[in-house]
Amino acid sequence: MSSCRFDLAHYRELLDAAKAGGYTFAFFDHDPRPGDLLLRHDVDLSLAGALTLAELEAEEGVAATYFLMTGSVFYNLAAAPGESAMGRLRELGHRVGLHAVWPRAELDDRFDAVVAWHNPDPPYMSEPIDGADNVMSPRFFNRERYRSDSNQSWRSGCPHEALARGDFEWLQLLTHPEIWVYEGETMRKTMTSMLAAERELRWHQLGEDRIDLS
Ligand SMILES: [Zn+2]
Numbered sequence: 441m442s443s444c445r446f447d448l449a450h451y452r453e454l455l456d457a458a459k460a461g462g463y464t465f466a467f468f469d470h471d472p473r474p475g476d477l478l479l480r481h482d483v484d485l486s487l488a489g490a491l492t493l494a495e496l497e498a499e500e501g502v503a504a505t506y507f508l509m510t511g512s513v514f515y516n517l518a519a520a521p522g523e524s525a526m527g528r529l530r531e532l533g534h535r536v537g538l539h540a541v542w543p544r545a546e547l548d549d550r551f552d553a554v555v556a557w558h559n560p561d562p563p564y565m566s567e568p569i570d571g572a573d574n575v576m577s578p579r580f581f582n583r584e585r586y587r588s589d590s591n592q593s594w595r596s597g598c599p600h601e602a603l604a605r606g607d608f609e610w611l612q613l614l615t616h617p618e619i620w621v622y623e624g625e626t627m628r629k630t631m632t633s634m635l636a637a638e639r640e641l642r643w644h645q646l647g648e649d650r651i652d653l654s
């Protein structure tokens with residue numbers, strides 16, 4: 441096993457480790473059962489990054505729940521690329537939940553009835569939500585059965601070895617697609633890679649918008 445880099449090669453190894461450990465890729469639609477791996481992706485910054493990860497997972501025969509924002513500073517689900525991204529995620533067999541910004545958790549029929557708060561504060565983090573499941577409620581969350589890659593830092597280490605050994609009775613694994621799809625040894629370098637890709641995308645979008653780029 442290579443070192444625990446935040447790149448797509450190691451992401452594949454993480455999925456392979458979960459398979460080796462006998463885990464079942466499960467959704468937030470039932471109480472976690474022994475052997476369930478609740479694969480969760482909060483999409484904070486980039487739909488293109490989410491789609492790249494989603495395609496890789498489909499190749500690997502794996503399904504996840506993607507949490508998308510309606511109030512994102514960085515992308516727009518109401519525009520054509522947003523609509524097609526949501527369609528593609530479903531087509532690949534993934535689920536789509538709402539990545540909500542407190543205090544608004546307004547679900548519409550684009551979303552399954554499941555919510556993950558963006559950058560939540562402790563007072564409401566695990567509180568019930570009307571008409572939806574909260575991924576951080578006690579039903580789906582406890583400290584021993586939760587790992588997150590936030591800002592390229594696993595608080596208890598990369599979980600690939602523990603997954604391969606089947607150490608977790610079940611696990612909620614939160615990963616942020618941008619961290620794995622865009623490469624860099626630090627978060628700043630990863631963001632530099634992402635911004636380079638975004639710049640290309642913006643040039644393309646300007647052309648599509650009939651801006652004279654001659
Ligand atoms: Zn690892």
Ligand SMILES: [Zn+2]
Nearest residue numbers: 482484558559
């Ligand atoms: Zn977030």
